[in-house]
Amino acid sequence: MIVYRKKFLGIVEYWNNEKPDAPAVDLIRCFQQPHPIEGMICREFFTILLDINRDDEEIFGGIKRDTRYEIRRATSKDGLSCDYFDGMDSEAFQRFCDYYDEFANQKAQPKLNRAWLSLLAESGALTLSRVNDASEERETLVWHAYHRSNVRATLLYSASLFREHDDSARRNMIGRANRFLHWQDILRFKAAGVSVYDFGGWYEGTTNRERLSINHFKEEFGGEIVKNYICERAITIKAKLFLRLRRLLLGNAI
Numbered sequence: 001m002i003v004y005r006k007k008f009l010g011i012v013e014y015w016n017n018e019k020p021d022a023p024a025v026d027l028i029r030c031f032q033q034p035h036p037i038e039g040m041i042c043r044e045f046f047t048i049l050l051d052i053n054r055d056d057e058e059i060f061g062g063i064k065r066d067t068r069y070e071i072r073r074a075t076s077k078d079g080l081s082c083d084y085f086d087g088m089d090s091e092a093f094q095r096f097c098d099y100y101d102e103f104a105n106q107k108a109q110p111k112l113n114r115a116w117l118s119l120l121a122e123s124g125a126l127t128l129s130r131v132n133d134a135s136e137e138r139e140t141l142v143w144h145a146y147h148r149s150n151v152r153a154t155l156l157y158s159a160s161l162f163r164e165h166d167d168s169a170r171r172n173m174i175g176r177a178n179r180f181l182h183w184q185d186i187l188r189f190k191a192a193g194v195s196v197y198d199f200g201g202w203y204e205g206t207t208n209r210e211r212l213s214i215n216h217f218k219e220e221f222g223g224e225i226v227k228n229y230i231c232e233r234a235i236t237i238k239a240k241l242f243l244r245l246r247r248l249l250l251g252n253a254i
Contacts, residue, residue, distance in 0.1 A: 001013060001014050001015075001018055001020075001123070002116075002119040002120055002122075002123050002125075003023060003025060003119075004115070004116060004119055008238065009025075009026045009027050009238065009239055009242060010024070010025035010026045010027070011025055011026065011027045011028075011029060012025045012027075012028050012029070013029045013030075013031065014028070014029070014030045014031070015030075015031050015032055015125070015147060015149060015154075016031070016032040016033075016149055016151070016152050017149065017150075017151065017152075018030075018149075020233075025235060026234070026235055026236040026238060026239035026242075027232060027233070027234055027235065027236075027239040027242070027243075028040075028232065028233045028235065029230065029231070029232050030230070030231040030232070031228075031230055032152065032154065032198070032228050033228060033229040033230070033231050034226075034228060034229075035229065036229050036231065037229075037231040039233065040231040040232055040233045041231065041232050041233070041234075041243060042229040042230065042231040042232075043229065043230050043231075044227055044228075044229060045201070045227070045228045045229060045230050046201070046202040046203075046204045046225060046226070046227055046228070047198055047199060047200060047201050047202050047225075047226060047228060048198070048199040048202050048218050048219065048221075048223040048224065048225055048226070049196050049197070049198055049199075049223055049224055049226050050062075050186070050196070050197040050198075050199070050221060050222060050223035050224075051195065051196065051223075051224075052186055052189060052190040052194065052195060052196065052197050053190070053195035053196075056187065056190075059186065059190075059222075060183075062221075062222035062223075063183075063220065063221050063222055064220045064221075064222075066220075067179055067220040067221065070175070070176045070179045070180075071176070071179050071180050071183050073176060074173075074176040074177060074179065074180035075180065078133070078134065078173055078176060078177070078180075079133075079134030080131050080132065080133060080134065080141070080176075080177055080180055081131070081132050081134075081138065082129060082130065082131050082132075082180075082181060082184045083129065083130050083132070084127070084128070084129050084188060085127070085128040085129070086121075086126075086127065086128075087117075087120065087121030087122075087124070087125070087126025087127060087128060088121055088122070088124075088126075089128075092128055093117075093118075093121060093126075093128070095140075096128050096130075096143050096145060096159075097112050097114055097117070099140065099143050099159055099161075100112050100143065100145075100157055100159045102161060103159035103160065103161055104159075106161065106163045107163075112157070117145075120147065125147050125148055125149065126145065126146070126147065126148070127145070127146045127148045127153070128143065128144070128145050128146075129143070129144045129146075129181060129184070129185050129188075130142065130143045130144070130181070131177045131178075131180060131181040131184075133173070133177075141160060141173070141174050141177040141178075142158065142159065142160045142174065142177050142178045142181050143157070143158070143159045143160075144157070144158050144181060144182075144185060145157040145158075146185070146189075148189070148194065149194075150193070150194070151194060151195050151196060152194065152195070152196040152197075152198055153185070153189045153194050153196070153197055153198065154198040154200055155198065155199055155200035156200060158178065158200075160174050160177075160178060162174040162175070178217075179220070182221060185197075186221075197223070199218040199221070199223065202215055202218065202225050203215050
């Protein structure tokens with residue numbers, strides 16, 4: 001779990017199989033719940049879960065044929081290499097955050113909440129990975145960040161700077177690098193005893209083309225689209241007022 005303050009609220013977060021207790025906070029949040037929790041406000045959240053507690057060949061065989069080809073090509077011809085970091089590696093943490101913020105700027109999206117991510121790192125739940133090209137400088141092509149528990153690895157962030165390249169060959173290689181990194185991450189988590197690879201969300205709508213494209217990318221790896229829940233319990237009056245106001249203004253958004 002992690003505990004932090006957001007504006008005027010003290011918040012505690014629990015993930016998947018962690019059991020919530022009652023610390024001195026205003027609001028309790030439980031992510032990745034397979035079922036609604038009695039006595040909590042629960043909202044649906046869709047994601048893709050991949051069972052990686054199987055033979056490598058079986059997992060790879062469940063990936064779409066064209067994606068398997070891209071991964072093999074990245075392995076044999078592109079000369080890519082991967083690095084992995086514990087979230088407590090301060091240099092890697094800083095590099096990832098800077099890279100992601102540049103990626104977010106290109107997409108006109110908010111920067112990372114570094115304070116929240118630092119708490120996740122301090123709890124031992126953050127894992128970072130990146131893939132580099134074969135140049136002498138080993139330019140980073142893609143970063144991934146995960147929440148990792150004993151049984152489940154959840155993709156939190158994926159970032160690449162392909163938009164700064166006009167060369168279609170380079171952009172295509174970055175696409176292969178991203179698929180290659182996902183595959184290498186799957187193998188690494190499997191070797192560490194993790195049994196579920198979570199792609200970190202699946203858009204259930206039909207109108208947002210960019211999010212539908214991300215859905216298509218994630219679906220290339222197989223897995224099952226599942227409904228999980230984000231459950232919250234307000235402990236104090238100000239937290240109850242906050243949840244009520246947020247629902248009026250933002251619907252199901254956190």
